Amino acid sequence: MKEIKFRGKRVDNGEWAKGYFVGDYDGNHYITQPLVNSHRLIRVIPETVGQFTGLKDAYGTEIYEGDIVKLCETNPVLFQAECMLCKYGYQFIFRDLDNGRISGEYFIDKCEVVGNIHAEVSDEKI
Numbered sequence: 001m002k003e004i005k006f007r008g009k010r011v012d013n014g015e016w017a018k019g020y021f022v023g024d025y026d027g028n029h030y031i032t033q034p035l036v037n038s039h040r041l042i043r044v045i046p047e048t049v050g051q052f053t054g055l056k057d058a059y060g061t062e063i064y065e066g067d068i069v070k071l072c073e074t075n076p077v078l079f080q081a082e083c084m085l086c087k088y089g090y091q092f093i094f095r096d097l098d099n100g101r102i103s104g105e106y107f108i109d110k111c112e113v114v115g116n117i118h119a120e121v122s123d124e125k126i
Helices: none
Strands: 006-007 016-025 027-033 038-044 048-054 062-064 069-072 077-086 091-098 109-114
Touching: 006 027, 016 038, 027 048, 027 069, 062 069
Parallel strands: none
Antiparallel strands: 006 016, 006 048, 016 027, 027 038, 048 062, 069 077, 069 109, 077 091
16 A cells, blocks of 8 residues: 655745645645654645645655656656546556656556656756
């Protein structure tokens, strides 16, 4: 069973916060991080919130919805992790950024997270 957690960019400093997602609460969106006997609420930019796919790249980096992953082969291909509604609920898919083709998870052990849709993709990783 995969761990259900989310990531979002903090409003105060633009860094990523990971934890549980609290939707529209007092007009804001938060990631909450459990502490002993309490929770810490971190305000995040709603458009940047993405769910953990339950997958990791070839280097052990967690892959979140909105991440851009590079298939590690001689001709690099970039894919975007997306959450998609299907017949049996939601599932994570990978969409080829060049042609929109949808791919399964078959290549996940040969890929590397190189950025996400909310930040520049690093040229040195491509």
